[in-house]
Amino acid sequence: MKNKIIVAIDGYSSCGKSTVAKALAKYAGYTYVDTGAMYRAVALYCMEHSIDVEAGADWNNVLPHVEIRFSLMPDGTQHTMLNGEDVEARIRTLEVGNMASRVSPIKEVRAFLVAQQQAMGIQKGIVMDGRDIGTVVFPKAELKLFMTASPEVRAQRRYDELRGKGETPVFAEVLADVNDRDYRDTHRDESPLRQADDAVVIDNSSLTPTEQMEKICRIFDDRIHR
Ligand code: DC
Numbered sequence: 001m002k003n004k005i006i007v008a009i010d011g012y013s014s015c016g017k018s019t020v021a022k023a024l025a026k027y028a029g030y031t032y033v034d035t036g037a038m039y040r041a042v043a044l045y046c047m048e049h050s051i052d053v054e055a056g057a058d059w060n061n062v063l064p065h066v067e068i069r070f071s072l073m074p075d076g077t078q079h080t081m082l083n084g085e086d087v088e089a090r091i092r093t094l095e096v097g098n099m100a101s102r103v104s105p106i107k108e109v110r111a112f113l114v115a116q117q118q119a120m121g122i123q124k125g126i127v128m129d130g131r132d133i134g135t136v137v138f139p140k141a142e143l144k145l146f147m148t149a150s151p152e153v154r155a156q157r158r159y160d161e162l163r164g165k166g167e168t169p170v171f172a173e174v175l176a177d178v179n180d181r182d183y184r185d186t187h188r189d190e191s192p193l194r195q196a197d198d199a200v201v202i203d204n205s206s207l208t209p210t211e212q213m214e215k216i217c218r219i220f221d222d223r224i225h226r
Contacts, residue, residue: 004030004125005224006140008133010193011147013097013181014154014161016204016212020147021129023213024220028127033070033120035130035137036100037080038113040091041068043099045082053099059108068116094162094169094177101181104131105188131185134196143223144199145216151178153205 009021018034025032045066051057069081079088103109117137120126134144155175162169185193195201200219204212
């Protein structure tokens with residue numbers, strides 16, 4: 001049995017990080033952790049409790065009431081639980097995504113979630129995706145991937161995904177949303193999205209999902225020398 005490692009996957013929104021992270025976790029027999037879901041769960045909590053994020057909340061009193069867990073479903077998928085309730089479908093809307101990008105720059109929210117993420121990695125054998133995994137959460141991760149694709153390609157993927165869920169998005173709005181989110185993710189003061197110096201960059205604008213996975217599994221195998 002080889003030593004288990006930590007795989008940190010960062011990158012822009014809608015560039016397929018979670019698909020890659022899930023597939024790699026399955027390939028490696030590792031646990032997958034979707035940190036974006038944790039920011040989304042905090043966002044949903046704020047929306048449901050009418051917390052005015054921009055006005056600034058008393059975070060030290062709010063956050064202890066937010067309990068996030070991941071639950072493994074019989075079909076093998078992972079669902080996000082907020083205070084014991086399955087919120088997986090509700091956190092995936094455009095509205096919650098937008099609120100997540102407003103709560104994620106808040107220092108107290110990041111400290112609260114980063115501590116939980118670091119605790120999840122103590123045993124290693126984990127694939128975690130997000131924006132600051134290779135830079136802040138696990139700066140010593142043995143394998144760091146930084147994923148990217150053009151804004152148009154990512155907007156098309158998000159558009160298709162939303163349509164698939166029965167929503168009726170307008171492409172130009174989805175594209176504007178991708179650009180706004182990129183700007184906020186890369187320009188915030190707290191842990192802005194940036195490529196770790198030792199990350200392997202994967203631009204998947206013109207890679208098929210199979211080509212991409214083959215490439216990533218090869219990189220993983222090299223890293224663990226198997
Ligand atoms: O990956 P996602 O779209 O589910 O992420 C939702 C929001 O949370 C997005 O605006 C980026 C933010 N986020 C973050 O700041 N840090 C992370 N580790 C993960 C997500």
